[in-house]
Amino acid sequence: MxxxxxxxxxxxxxxxxxxxxxxxxxxxxxxxxxxxxxxxxxxxxxxxxxxxxxxxxxxxxxxxxxxxxxxxxxxxxxxxxxKPQNRDLGSFTIVAKNRSEWRKNLKLFKDVFLGTSSNAESTKILNEEVMNFYNDRENGKLIAFADEPLMIRNKALGYDIEYYLETFELFYTESYSRYLGYPLFKEISLSKPSSRVVKRRREAYLGSIEHFFLSIFEGKLLEEGFIVRTARDTIGGGLLVASDTVDISMTKVQSNITTKSMSFEDYLFITYTGAYETEEYERYKAMLMINDQVKRTGGRNRQRSWIKMVDQNKPILFESSGYVINPLDFYQYGFWGFEKMADRVPLNYRLNSEN
Incomplete structure (x- = not known):
């Protein structure tokens, strides 16, 4: 070592x-x-x-x-x-914490931030009272912030997380959210994690976006279970997915040995063959009326996600660990759009270190 x-x-x-x-x-x-x-x-x-x-x-x-x-x-x-921080509230109206509207916004925040997966059911924000919400009615969005770190306990994956929330915006009309923050993971227990926790961590990592970009970096996409195709929007909605797979040799090494970049047109449609989509994800799709226009081949689908660049002039930059440097420069849809903070493992998680 x-x-x-x-x-x-x-x-x-x-x-x-x-x-x-x-x-x-x-x-x-x-x-x-x-x-x-x-x-x-x-x-x-x-x-x-x-x-x-x-x-x-x-x-x-x-x-x-x-x-x-x-x-x-x-x-x-x-x-x-x-440098000292001076928060400018502008014209936003803060929601009082003793009102039902604050509780409603808190639930909405947790659904978007923590997610609605089986892992999210076992994940709690221990200091919910530090959350504040602004309603920007002119632009139709909810803004959330906290002056203290969110203390999150994820019993499913065995982590306590200090999360420093920098940005959170939920756009009501578009049903679109974006948030940015800095998490620090800690083991809940000082002893070796249980076999159940080890299994859940493995499931959370495999097929994740970090696993995907690490597989690209190492040139092991197919070996790791990823199939990549191009896709584009159709006039009637949904995606038209190409039948041929994509060669991800389009990546190019940046100025140092730990960083690569990737750019593409329209969408990349990624199937992870190592796991099926979950029942929670099926309910999530039904709630948001998501239709990816891809027919089932019998039973549940393998995990499917698709990504799109925000700006063609800003390639996706990623590291040898699978970490994406600029996560706000591309959109995530499908299963990756469903997975949230409750489904995250730290970047220094090692797949075989707990076996």
């Missing part, structure tokens, strides 16, 4: 002298994180080289984010300065 690689540095603030003790420093979407000591210093150790997103949070200050490429020597001596 490779020796751990260290990331170290000091956290300060622009409006006060000295350093910031007790700041939260972590690598987003992983289990790697620390709290700064009395001198504002931190050291995080990772188990392998790669590209990570370093996040620093301290109450009352803007989130600090920086992409780090960790090579064989690690990174030392980072100097990080946090």
């Amino acid at each position: 490779q020796n751990p690689l260290a990331i170290s540095g000091t956290v300060r603030a622009t409006d006060v002298e000295g350093t910031l003790p007790s700041a939260h420093v972590f690598l987003s979407n992983t289990t790697f994180g620390k709290i700064t000591d009395r001198q504002g210093k931190f050291q995080i150790k990772v188990d392998r080289p790669g590209t990570y997103e370093l996040i620093v949070r301290f109450t009352g200050y803007k989130t600090f984010s920086r992409t780090l490429v960790i090579e064989s020597d690690g990174i030392e001596g980072l100097e990080i300065s946090l």
Whole structure:
């Protein structure tokens, strides 16, 4: 096993002298994180080289984010300065927490953010009271934010998650949502996870979008169970899917060995042959009246998803871990659109490490 690689540095603030003790420093979407000591210093150790997103949070200050490429020597001596945060409420109307409208918005938020899968049924936000909601009636959208991290307990996958929510918007008319945040995963139990949790983690990872992009990076799409076809919109709605599979040799290596990019026209329609679509997903499709215009071949379908780029000039950038650097630059539909935070495992999850 490779020796751990260290990331170290000091956290300060622009409006006060000295350093910031007790700041939260972590690598987003992983289990790697620390709290700064009395001198504002931190050291995080990772188990392998790669590209990570370093996040620093301290109450009352803007989130600090920086992409780090960790090579064989690690990174030392980072100097990080946090800026004060001033939230501009603009013309939005905040929803009072003692009103039924707040409870209604909270349920809607949880359905969109945590999801409605079987894993979501065992996932709770432990500090729901920190949630705030704005109704932007002019633009027909709900905006959610929290000044404190959401403390999430996912019993199905055995993780406690600190989630720092940066953006959440739900557009009522389009039935479309977008959100961005930074999760830090922690094991609920210090002991070895149960066989049931190990099985659920494996199921959550296999066929996921991280699994897909990792398979592209390693050139193992078919070996890992993914079939990719092109697709386009039809005049009557739904997708027209090509019969021939796509060669994903269109990816090209970026400026460092850990990053690749991918661009395409219309849609990519991805079938994961290793698992079937769930009953919860069938109910989700019926509720949203989703029709992908693809006929069944008998029984349940294999997991099917499709993606579309927001801007052809902004390719999808992804790392050797399967992590997508710019997730807001492409749309996810189908099974991937159904999977939410309750179905996520950390980027440093290893498929065979718990067997």
